[in-house]
Amino acid sequence: MSGRIGVYICSCGTNISDNLNIDGLAEFSAGLDNVSYVKVHKLLCSEEGKNFLSDDVLKESPDRIVIASCSPREHEKTFRNTLQKIRFNPYLFQMVNIREQVAWPTPDKSEAAEKAKAYLRAAVKRVAFQEPLEKKEIDCNTDVLIIGAGPAGMEAALLLAKAGRKVYLVEKNSFIGGRVARYEDVFPKMECATCMLEPMMDEVMHHENIELLTCSDVQDVIGFLGNFVVKIRKRAAYVSKDKCLGCGACYEPCPVTVKNELDYNLSNRKAIYIPYTGALPNVPVIDEAHCLRFSSKDLDICREAFELGLITKEEYEMFRKKDCTACKEACPFEAINYDEREEILERKAGGIIVATGFELFDPSAVPKLGYGKIPEVYTSLEFERILSQTGPTGGNLLMKNSKGPESVAIIHCVGSRDKKYYDYCSGICCLYALKFAHMVGKKLPSANVYEIYADWCVPGKDNQAFLDSVKQGENIQFIRTPLPVDVELNQDADRIKLSCIDVSTGKRELIVDMVILCPAMVPAKNSRMISEILSISNSKEGFFAEGHTKLAPVSTNIEGIFIAGCAQGPKDIQNTIAQGAASAGQILSALVPGRRLELEVTTAEIDKDACSGCMICISLCPYKAITLDRENKVAVINEVLCKGCGTCVAACPSGAATSKHFTEQQIFAEIEEVLK
Amino acid sequence: MGKPKVAFYWCASCGGCEEAFVDLAEDILKVIEAVDIVLWPVALDFKIKDIEKLHDAEIAVSFINGAVRTDEQEDISKLLRKKSGLIVAFGSCAHLGGIPGLANFVNRDKIFDWVYKNAPSVVNNNGVFPQKKTGVIEGDLTLPEFYDTVYTLDQVIDVDYYIPGCAPPPDLILKAIEAILSGTLPEKGTVLAPDRALCETCKRRETKPEKAAIKEIKRVHQVMLDPERCFLDQGIICLGPATRDGCGERCINANMPCRGCFGPTSRVVDQGAKFLSALASIIDTNDEAEIRKITNSIVDPAGIFYYYSLPASMLRRKLNV
Incomplete structure (x- = not known):
């Protein structure tokens, strides 16, 4: 408790004194309990004013201070710093806002005077109960967590690693490079995607500052800029990265064959596999869901195979006992370890970059397009694989019947620019559709290509030229239709009948062999979950929301967490790379080695002797700062994570949680005086 | 020196607190042996004038149960205060206003x-x-004059100690009496019961998930109550987290949720408001309309949250009735 309170009243030039009798207020304050002196100043926030405050506090040596001036938002920090400099604990000071809350909004002078008196009474009563609080600092962690090892994540990882930062690069798949690594050529200059990415991937895999965690996902993140603690689940792959040379000897003997979802189900794979030739790291993984050791799902298949005489009884028996060791026996390097288990890893980082990419709108939502029913209707990503030398046809443009198509239709804007599905333009489909036309022409010069489009979107310095050059192609026809999603596709014997509206000729029908759909780019399926883990906001489409459309395109609502690439919204490779670089730059600027992080002073505390362990507070904490001490069955606040928001204090039903600088005693003292 | 004199008195109460003394069973004999009872209207025939004749503070301790809602109750409480060294507010009604206190609505x-x-x-x-x-x-x-408002005992006279509960359990009564007789009482104003919330000793705490989440609030007669699972997790309002421990979970053991008769812990000013805040925290939706739907399904919310503590709360009573 205090006995010597010093009150300072600032007239803010004439801002406050115009509407408030400062001398009267000073006289009133001098009469309050425990107030030992009152001083008036014209402009306390000026250099002269701050010097006056310092000198006067040193001279008078009060034990508590009340300053009646402007809004604490304006100058609480100023006065706290001034007091801190003369070693007067800044938490023994209380500010009264007699400008924004009194002089300005209350024109009636006598009402204003009464209001100012009530606030001063409240502050004087409250400040007496305030306790000195000490600032704490921790070291700023400058390591970086990057989620997603596609082009954006890799670019950011390399820039940061080269700047000497430790990078934890978490990738959910067993391979890096994202979707681009599975493309053949990329527009507009038709560079080979793999050749372009390979040096980058190689550097990512071998950089000493990058810890690459494949088959991994982020499970939980707590903390804040400079101090994140991340839990990562690393699934068991059962193949040692250090021992495996990627010889592929293990695939052949594996008795299980399933569709390869990473090749968009266009090819088959074994239960031990790499998703495509050239995938990096070139280390296979065992797919638990199908491997006979780990799953019984395929036993039925084996039984059938045995009954059909495709495998011997011994083999069947071996599978049945779930004791298949075919891959392990075939491995010349003893790289396969069935005892490997899922691990939960903990890493500490100062900043986080989310680069989790995109997915395609599922065109089966538009039944007229026949996707999933008509075999030769593909999405653009599937067609990329058909074009790719590492794809299911070895780069030969073939249909499922192994023949080359005589005619190919490419339908733009499937599910995009359409209020029924996604109302935005993905911005890259026109360009890859042109690339497809170009590549069809290159691979099968006699094939006819139809571009079924609504409008062209080809911005940028190279792209119009690309469109113009593709237009020169002899076998390409451009059909403009009002709404490409209204195109109707029907199986017509072994070909496809395409019906659409041609804006120049009216209703039009074509017979084609193959159709490629260009679906909208949509948020990755796990993006909601990632938003929840990181507490970052989503745009209405479900992409991660940027801090500001123009000024903060890679920032998020959470300090220290950045977004890059298609996780933020649809974009092409160069913009993805640019955002990867931008987010790395943001982190280099925000996290400087040697810098100290000041922690929140006015944190909450839980009295372990008072807590009943009811756990009401735990899930409420927006900073995940509260955990249950299972041994003592009490809730515990991590002081480094607590930001002092007071949510737990308000919710604690037994009063075990209290807030520093906002104790019940302080708050009630204030309220009682205001209401007197 | 004679045995210490003890008085028992009841104000606005149901008589359950008197029963609580009888519930001491054979232990009551020890009490009777150790003290001289000078007033106990429910059991013995003493008159007020007998008390008036005593010297000030001649009674070692008076146990007063019941809320104060008539002038007679106030007068006798004041008389006992004058004649007693210690006043113990006995039971929920004297301590917090109790069920009679709901009349303040x-x-x-x-x-x-x-x-x-x-x-x-x-x-x-x-x-x-x-x-x-x-x-x-x-x-x-x-x-006697019937007051407009029901008061707790300490709103009428100075109270030294509180024994909470509706009614107080025998072990707390005996412990309090032993402390009084042996002179080992804590600081004046203490509630003679543990100062943590009921969850501390509740056997069902183990079943409570870390993220308690209520989608629907149910009443006890509407569902088959799981005898082992946390009531809040079953969507049943249980004031346990906002209520002082020490009752021995008599209600919980009988598969009924806590109604809060022990009142809040020493750190809480308003039990009902605190529970309301806690309950609001575990409603499992962020949708305004759904929140309203869930909270509207609470029948008589003020009556539930302030079941025992309305006169002692910040609200005290409803205005403009």
């Missing part, structure tokens, strides 16, 4: 209108209401 007129006129079992064609004084041939008959 209405007022005297409303209560009289119902009890003496509008209740279906009443025939009162002449509109006769109780009067403080009624003249009859033999002289004036008086009745």
Whole structure:
């Protein structure tokens, strides 16, 4: 408790004194309990004013201070710093806002005077109960967590690693490079995607500052800029990265064959596999869901195979006992370890970059397009694989019947620019559709290509030229239709009948062999979950929301967490790379080695002797700062994570949680005086 | 020196607190042996004038149960205060206002209108209401004045200690008496029970998930209650997290949720508000309309949150009834 309170009243030039009798207020304050002196100043926030405050506090040596001036938002920090400099604990000071809350909004002078008196009474009563609080600092962690090892994540990882930062690069798949690594050529200059990415991937895999965690996902993140603690689940792959040379000897003997979802189900794979030739790291993984050791799902298949005489009884028996060791026996390097288990890893980082990419709108939502029913209707990503030398046809443009198509239709804007599905333009489909036309022409010069489009979107310095050059192609026809999603596709014997509206000729029908759909780019399926883990906001489409459309395109609502690439919204490779670089730059600027992080002073505390362990507070904490001490069955606040928001204090039903600088005693003292 | 003198008195109460003494079973004999009872209206025939004759502070301790809602209760409480060294507010009603305290949601007129006129079992064609004084041939008959507001004991007299509960359990009573007789009492004003919330000792705590989440609030008669699972997790309002421990979970063991008779812990000013805040925290939706739907499904929220503590709360009573 205090006995010597010093009150300072600032007239803010004439801002406050115009509407408030400062001398009267000073006289009133001098009469309050425990107030030992009152001083008036014209402009306390000026250099002269701050010097006056310092000198006067040193001279008078009060034990508590009340300053009646402007809004604490304006100058609480100023006065706290001034007091801190003369070693007067800044938490023994209380500010009264007699400008924004009194002089300005209350024109009636006598009402204003009464209001100012009530606030001063409240502050004087409250400040007496305030306790000195000490600032704490921790070291700023400058390591970086990057989620997603596609082009954006890799670019950011390399820039940061080269700047000497430790990078934890978490990738959910067993391979890096994202979707681009599975493309053949990329527009507009038709560079080979793999050749372009390979040096980058190689550097990512071998950089000493990058810890690459494949088959991994982020499970939980707590903390804040400079101090994140991340839990990562690393699934068991059962193949040692250090021992495996990627010889592929293990695939052949594996008795299980399933569709390869990473090749968009266009090819088959074994239960031990790499998703495509050239995938990096070139280390296979065992797919638990199908491997006979780990799953019984395929036993039925084996039984059938045995009954059909495709495998011997011994083999069947071996599978049945779930004791298949075919891959392990075939491995010349003893790289396969069935005892490997899922691990939960903990890493500490100062900043986080989310680069989790995109997915395609599922065109089966538009039944007229026949996707999933008509075999030769593909999405653009599937067609990329058909074009790719590492794809299911070895780069030969073939249909499922192994023949080359005589005619190919490419339908733009499937599910995009359409209020029924996604109302935005993905911005890259026109360009890859042109690339497809170009590549069809290159691979099968006699094939006819139809571009079924609504409008062209080809911005940028190279792209119009690309469109113009593709237009020169002899076998390409451009059909403009009002709404490409209204195109109707029907199986017509072994070909496809395409019906659409041609804006120049009216209703039009074509017979084609193959159709490629260009679906909208949509948020990755796990993006909601990632938003929840990181507490970052989503745009209405479900992409991660940027801090500001123009000024903060890679920032998020959470300090220290950045977004890059298609996780933020649809974009092409160069913009993805640019955002990867931008987010790395943001982190280099925000996290400087040697810098100290000041922690929140006015944190909450839980009295372990008072807590009943009811756990009401735990899930409420927006900073995940509260955990249950299972041994003592009490809730515990991590002081480094607590930001002092007071949510737990308000919710604690037994009063075990209290807030520093906002104790019940302080708050009630204030309220009682205001209401007197 | 004689045995210490002890008084028991009841104000606005149901008599359950008197029963609580009898519930001491054979232990009551020890108490009777150790003390001299000078007043116990429910069991022994002493008169007020016997008390008036005593010296100030001659009674070592008076246990007063019940809330204060008449002038007679106030007068006798004040008399006992004067004549006693220690005053113990005994049971929920003296401690917090208790069930009679729910009358603070209405007022005297409303209560009289119902009890003496509008209740279906009443025939009162002449509109006769109780009067403080009624003249009859033999002289004036008086009745105590019925207050508009129910008070806790400490709103009327200075109280030294509190034994909480509706009714207080025998072990707490015995412990309190032992502490008084041996002079090992804590700081004045203490509630003589543990100072943590009930979850601390509740056997069902193990079943409570870290993220308690309520989508629907149910009442006990609407569902088959799981005898082992946390009530809140079952969507049943249980005031345990906001209520002081020490009752021995008598209700919980009988598969009924806590109603809060032990009152809040020493750190909480308003038990009902605290519980409301905690309950609001575990409603499992962020949708405004759904939140409203869930909270609207609480029948008589003020009555549930302030079941025992309305007169002792910050609200004290409803205004503009």
